[in-house]
Structures are given as structure tokens and as C-alpha cells.
Amino acid sequence: xxxxxxxxxxxxxxxxxxxxxxxxKKYSGSKLLIHYIKDSIRKSTSPYSYGLDDxxxxxDAKKLEIIDQLLKYENDTTTCCLDVIGRGYNxxxxxxxxxxxxxFNIQIDALFMINRLAWPKITELYSCYNVLVDTLTNEEINNxxxxxxxxxxxxxxxxxxxxxxxxxxKYFPFNDGRYxxxxxxxxxxxxx
Numbered sequence: 767x768x769x770x771x772x773x774x775x776x777x778x779x780x781x782x783x784x785x786x787x788x789x790x791k792k793y794s795g796s797k798l799l800i801h802y803i804k805d806s807i808r809k810s811t812s813p814y815s816y817g818l819d820d821x822x823x824x825x826d827a828k829k830l831e832i833i834d835q836l837l838k839y840e841n842d843t844t845t846c847c848l849d850v851i852g853r854g855y856n857x858x859x860x861x862x863x864x865x866x867x868x869x870f871n872i873q874i875d876a877l878f879m880i881n882r883l884a885w886p887k888i889t890e891l892y893s894c895y896n897v898l899v900d901t902l903t904n905e906e907i908n909n910x911x912x913x914x915x916x917x918x919x920x921x922x923x924x925x926x927x928x929x930x931x932x933x934x935x936k937y938f939p940f941n942d943g944r945y946x947x948x949x950x951x952x953x954x955x956x957x958x
Contacts, residue, residue: 779802780801780802780828780835781800781802782798782799782835782836782838782839783801784797784798784872785813789814790849793849793869795844795848795869796844796846796872797813797875798836798875799811802820804820816878816879818879818883818886822883822886824883826928826934829884830925830928833884833925834925834929837876837922839875840873840876841911842871842873842876844872845871846869846870846871846872848870848896850865850869851895852894853890861894861949862949863948863949867906867909869908870897871908871914873915874898877898877914877940878896881947885936891951891954892938892951894947895948897948898917898947898948899948899950900913901943901950906948916944917943917945917946920945921940924940935957935958936954936955937953937957938952939953941953
């Protein structure tokens with residue numbers, strides 16, 4: 767299955783593509799890739815990593831263009847080719863506990879990429895694992911696309927607020943509600 771979306775502006779161009787992949791000779795599925803042009807050079811994110819190194823340096827307006835494209839995967843329940851592991855980027859130990867979930871879908875892949883773009887220096891504190899939980903039942907919801915879609919509504923509302931302000935706030939709101947990231951660590955920064 768192939769889905770492609772595009773955003774562009776002022777010399778930079780971004781496309782988000784869902785591509786089939788096979789990981790560690792045992793995990794098959796798909797992964798979202800961001801293709802972009804920077805200084806007339808075409809680049810792509812890795813299908814096996816969430817580093818997003820060049821993209822996390824972009825100004826908020828460009829990140830919001832990409833985030834808008836990632837939000838279009840709200841209904842995509844295709845299994846991601848990656849497995850659930852604790853992911854760190856800045857040498858910060860943010861992982862708490864060990865989730866039961868071993869896999870996740872493209873919905874979660876998109877949300878995890880949004881977290882990495884919006885909060886690149888401390889994302890491992892807020893969403894170290896690609897696992898979502900229902901805070902009322904303490905159950906992992908990686909296999910419940912309907913509940914994940916409810917979290918997408920929170921992300922869409924947040925995106926609309928950021929777009930209206932023209933910036934991404936430091937406050938991380940996605941561990942405050944009923945559906946949150948495994949570990950549910952609250953934002954280090956106050957709500958503006």
C-alpha cells in the first residue's frame with residue numbers, strides 16, 4: 767500500500783510516504799518516511815530510525831508543514847515494520863518501565879514522529895516507547911485504533927493552536943489526558 771502527501775514552501779519541499787519495510791529479518795510492515803529537499807539536495811529519513819536529524823533543526827513553521835502531513839495518517843492501522851523499544855536521542859534516560867506491547871501501527875508511527883519533530887531535545891522523557899496507554903484502565907492501547915484516533919483529535923487541536931500562533935510551545939500536552947504515552951511523564955514546562 768502506498769500513500770503519498772506533500773507540503774512545500776519557500777524553497778523547501780517535504781513529502782511523507784508510507785513504504786513497506788522488513789526489519790531485523792523478522793518484522794514486516796510499513797514505515798512513514800519524510801523526503802525533503804534541502805539546499806537543492808534530496809534527502810530522506812531512515813526507515814529504521816527516528817533520528818530526523820536535519821528536520822529537528824527546521825524552524826517551527828516548516829515543522830508544522832510536516833506535522834500537517836503526518837496527521838493525515840490518523841486512520842492508517844497498517845502495522846509498522848519496527849518493534850517497540852526504548853528510544854533515546856540526547857543521552858537522556860527517559861524510559862520508565864517495560865511495556866507489554868511488541869508492535870505498533872502507522873497511527874502511532876505518525877504521532878511518534880510528531881513528538882520527535884516538536885520536542886527534539888526531550889522527546890525521550892515524554893514518549894520513549896512507541897506505546898500508548900489508557901490512563902483510566904492502565905492498559906496499553908496499541909491494538910485499539912479507535913482509542914488512538916481519540917488521541918489524534920488532541921494532536922489535531924494542538925496543531926491548530928500552534929498553527930494559529932505560528933510556533934510550537936515547549937509544553938507537552940499529550941500525557942495529561944485519558945490516552946497518553948507509556949510512562950506518562952508530565953511536561954517539564956508550564957502551559958502557556
